[in-house]
Amino acid sequence: MRSLMGLIKPNLVLLRAKRFNSSGSTNPAMMFPCLDKMERVSEELRTTTVGTQGQNEPVYGKVKSGFEIFKSNRPFYTDYGGVLPNFQIAYETWGTLNEDKSNAILIHTGLSASSHAHSTNLNQQPGWWEKFIGPGNVCLDTNKWFLICTNVLGGCYGSTGPSSPDPADGLPYATRFPMLSVHDMVRAQKRLINEHFGIEKLYASLGSSMGGMQSLSYAQQFPSEVNKVISVSACARSHPSSIAMRHAQRQVLMGDPNWNRGFYYPTAAEPNKIPPHVGMKLAREIATVTYRSGPEWESRFGTERLDDERSPVLCPDFLIETYLDHQGEKFSLEYDANSFLYISKTMDLFDLSLSHKERSIRRRARAKELYESGTLNEAQDPLLDRTSDKKRHRTSTVEQSYQDLKQGCKPLLDNDVLVVGVKSDGLMPCLQQREIYSLLDGDTNPNVAHVELQESESYFGHDTFLLDLEHIGRSIGQFLCK
Amino acid sequence: MRSLMGLIKPNLVLLRAKRFNSSGSTNPAMMFPCLDKMERVSEELRTTTVGTQGQNEPVYGKVKSGFEIFKSNRPFYTDYGGVLPNFQIAYETWGTLNEDKSNAILIHTGLSASSHAHSTNLNQQPGWWEKFIGPGNVCLDTNKWFLICTNVLGGCYGSTGPSSPDPADGLPYATRFPMLSVHDMVRAQKRLINEHFGIEKLYASLGSSMGGMQSLSYAQQFPSEVNKVISVSACARSHPSSIAMRHAQRQVLMGDPNWNRGFYYPTAAEPNKIPPHVGMKLAREIATVTYRSGPEWESRFGTERLDDERSPVLCPDFLIETYLDHQGEKFSLEYDANSFLYISKTMDLFDLSLSHKERSIRRRARAKELYESGTLNEAQDPLLDRTSDKKRHRTSTVEQSYQDLKQGCKPLLDNDVLVVGVKSDGLMPCLQQREIYSLLDGDTNPNVAHVELQESESYFGHDTFLLDLEHIGRSIGQFLCK
Known part of the structure; x- marks a missing residue:
């Protein structure tokens, strides 16, 4: 599918470039090659037969292979009151599980990653953390550790997500998929850890960005089933500015008419539906600003234009x-739009507070009750036009909210925890990692360590965790061996 | 036109809310009231007769009135090689011009503002800087100063812009409007100052955000025609991160099918065209993140949801x-989409460097030549698919680029300059105001003053200049009287 983009020749684009009324105007009319190109991509997608053969095999699903599958046939109740009658998780492993099963490290991914953190015999392409993993590696030494990485629940690289069939009718869930939480992802992973590998206690739960949320969640939900916790460039609860940026991405994607409220998967009845590639491209462009920006851009791009002499x-x-x-174009056909929406939302919703945890437990119990009585799909959640609601300001104070969070973090107090932040990160700013340190009584709790990379040490912004083996990787390696 | 939004009743929205396949699914299907609402707005716009009466009177033009108009009938050549055979500038004034015309202050606006900085007899609505202007005011004392504020060239509140008729055929310029620069806006204002008011030297050139760019530009282009220069939350050249955020806004707007490459104004032939209100709404939402975010949001919104009990x-x-x-919805029908695109782009292009200035002079001369020979509209600027060009990294070093900028700032060295920055501003970060100070040899140049507001002093991010009379307003007032 990726090669489709290669079909679109620049000269073809130029030939069909639209000009409006240029001859009668005072100035030359402007041209829009970027829009011509997007229209051309739509045309190509519409006339390509990919996707019509199997209605439940969306195109991006073919991008990845080489993972193992864990299937769970018991119902899975979600934090926000939904159910998955069954699910599967894609995973990969590196290293060898020792005899007493005490050397397993679960690697949690960020939003759009697959289980492919490192190359394997089944998939020899470099993984997203290729440099951070290997025999004798300063970060994750495969001679010592047994590493497991999954594609998260809700994803589109082998795990059950919105593009998977709803067992009720065999059609893709689409936006009938239940709303997820980061805690849900972790509980799904835990079935793999316990039921498939028979591991009772992880040596470590480790992740960056949304993965850093998962590593904290694992310890909050199952404190006695994990030894060390490593959370890089993450938070205990999202900041409204981060929610705002992800909100913008989602609204832009949902504004693409091809998104069709989530029902864009080709079916036998409508084989020519196409994915919302323009919305995905735009959403990814906005996301990229939040992932990178930072000082890197000044030295790499500055304010230079492609050609200063052109208008x-x-x-x-x-x-x-x-x-x-x-960056946007590369991603636009690689990732399932609905997976992006659901998982993006889980990051906004992530919250380690006690009240949040208690509500989730209540809602899961309620979902179980409704599902077992066969009435879950009738559950009404009438959505009025919420923007006209009168509530416009927070009802709890900053201090009350902090105390709620502190109560929720209590289970982690006995874990060994490493919190890493990066000064140039605008999406998960350093004050959020300092907050985690403070929530865990870092100043007086010997179990908690905090590392903060200064701008001089790394300048890739939020994405530093993907690139900086020297500072991030080494800190992790040292903490694991401590 | 604004009242159109009032027509859309929440209960109507609910009645027509779409549900897909809910009865056959495992979970209840999700609903999308926000999309229902946007579709409803489109329907209302399509069936409303507004706009069909006069094809050159776009709806938002009716929102504002109460300004004066200055018309210039000599051609205006733009920095990027276009021409306006004639143009008009909307302006308002406060206070009284003294006899020797030495007390005039030109107030420059940010991107989306009108000339209505303060209420007047003609328009008694509060202006965008209402609190900062008045008799005895700590910022702009109308007993002392004669204040002039314009709607910038390219705008849609009375000044010539993309929604104005192209004299060549009488139809709206749309994207046949020539690309503008901040320097162009200033040269247009200068005709008003010289030709209408007969003012030879401004007491001060003053502005915030894009207005702060204009105030610097006035002094760079006409150093001997302005006494004091005040630039708040602005820069000498845009940062790639700011360009990135504005790029995202523009691409989102251009992605709205109703934008139609700029040709969305209703005409006699196509009276039912509607403006790209969805794209504008989304663009404004992204912009709002860059204007505010900051610590304000944590205390005002935190991570609270409208209703924690709902899914x-x-x-x-x-x-x-x-x-x-x-915020997005309010703006979506208030401002002309093309004006937004053009003016947003001028901020990206703003650059005080010497090489930039020299190129502009050459291009204006070339435009004059072509226009006078009647061949400007044939000028070819073939746009290939630039994203596939090989140039991906800057060709000048950071240091070379800085020196170019320093050369360009030389004309300002003898002006009295006040530079103000705000710590919580993510769009025009403090390092950019410190850069201006450094470019003007602030450490050794007694003419240059620099004020930096700490987070404790103001926490509204970039928009602080609109709200903070205490720190920003008072600094300006003191500097003017110095």
Whole structure:
């Protein structure tokens, strides 16, 4: 499917470029090659037969292979009151599980990653943490540890997600998929750990960004079933600014008419439906700003344009714009739009507070009750136009809210915890990792360690965890061996 | 036109809310009231007769009135090689011009503002800087100063912009409007100052955000025609991160099918065209994140949802989301989409460097030549698919680029300059105001003053200049009287 983008020749784009009324105007009319290109992609997608053969095999599912599958046939009740009658989790492993099963480390991924953290015999492509894993590696030494990485529940790289069939009718769940939480992802992983591997206690739960939320969640939900906890560039609860940025991404994607409220998967009846590739591209461009920006961009792109002698255009023109355009386009057909929406939302919803935990337990119990009585799908959650509701300001104070969070973090107090932050990160700013340290009584609790990378040490912003083996990788390696 | 939003009753929205396949699914299907609402707005716009009476009177033009108009009938050549055969500038004034015309202060606006900085007899609505202006005011004392504020060239509140008729055929320019620069806006204002008011030297050139760019530009282009320069929350050249955020806004707007490459104004032939209100709403939501975010949001919204007991939804759900949704919707029919695109781009392009200035002078001369020979509209600027160009990294070093900027700032060295920055500003971060100070040899140049507001002093992010009379207003007032 990726090669589709290669079909679209620049000269073809130029040939069909639209000009409006140029001859009668005072100035030359502007051209929009970026829009021409997107229209061309839509046309190609519409006329390509991919996706019509098997209605439950969306195209991006074919991008990845080489993972193992764990299937669970017992119902899974979600934190927000839904159910999955069954589910599967894609996973990969590296290293060898020792005899007493005490050397397992669960690696949690960020939003859009697959289980492929490192190359394997089944999939020899480099993984997303290729440099951080290997025999004798300063970060994750496969001679010592047995590493497990999963594609999260809700994802589209082998695990059950919105593109998977709803057992009720065999059609893709789409937006009939139940709302998820980061805690749900972790409980699904725990079945794999316990039921498939027979591991009772992880040596470590480790992750960055949304993975760092999962590592904390594992310890909050099952404190006695994990030894060490490593959380990089994450938080105990999302910041409203991060929610705002993800909100923008989701609304943009949902605004693409091809998204069709989530029902864009080709079916036998409508084989020519196409994914919302324009919305995905735009959403990824916004996301990329939050992942990178930072000082890197100044030295890499500055404010240079592709060509200072040309008249500026509204399509990509500055180097930084062409970079974003390219990043967006690459991603636009690689990841399932609904998976993106659901998982993005779980990050907004992530919250370690006690009240949040208690509500989730109540809702899971209620979902079980309704599902077992066969009435879950009738549950009404009438959505009025919420923006016209009168509530516009928070009802709890900052201090009350902090205390609620502190209560929720109590189970982690006996775990060994490493919290890592990066100064140039605008999405999960350093104050959030300092908050975790404070919630765990870092100043007086010898179990908690905190590392903060200064700008001089790393300048890739939020994405530093993907790139900086020297500071991030080494800190993790040292903490694991402590 | 604004009242159109009032027509859309929440209960109507609910009645037509779409549900897909809910009865056959495992879980209840999700609903999308926010999308229902946008579709309803489109329907209302399509069936409303507004806009069909005069094809050159776009709806938002009716929102504002009460300004004066200055018309210039000599051609205006733009920095990027276009021409306006004639143009008009909307402006308002406060206070009295003294006899020797030495007390005039030109107030420059940010991106989306009108000339209405303060209430007048003609328009008694509060202006966007209402608190900062008045007799005896700590910031702008109308007993002392004669204040002039314009709607910028390219705008849609009375000044010539993309919604104005192209004299070549009488139809709206749309995207046949020539690309603008901040320097162009200033040269247009200068005609008003010189030709209408007969003012030879401004007492001060003053502005915030894009207005702060204009105030610097005035002094760079006409150093001997302005005494004091005040630039708040602005920069000498945009940062790639700011360009990235504005790029995202523009691409989202251009992705709305109703934008139609700029040709969305209703005409006699196509009276039912509607403006790209969804794209504008989304663009404004992204912009709002860059204008505010900051510590304010934590204390105002935190991570509270409208209702913790309801299942989360992909439509606005968190307080911060409903705030953004509301801000976006308010703006979506208030401002011309093309004006937004052009003016947003001028901020990206703003650059005080010498090489930039020299290129602009060359291009204006070339435009004059082509226009006078009647061949400007044939000028070819072939736009290839620039994203596939090979240039991906900057060609000048950070240091070379800085020196170019320093050369360009030389004309300002003899002006009295005040530079103000705000710690919580993510869009025009403090390092950019410190850069201006450094470019003007602030450490050794007694003419330059620098004020930096700490987070404790103001926490509204970039928008602090609109709200903080105490720190920003008072600093300006003191500097003016110095």
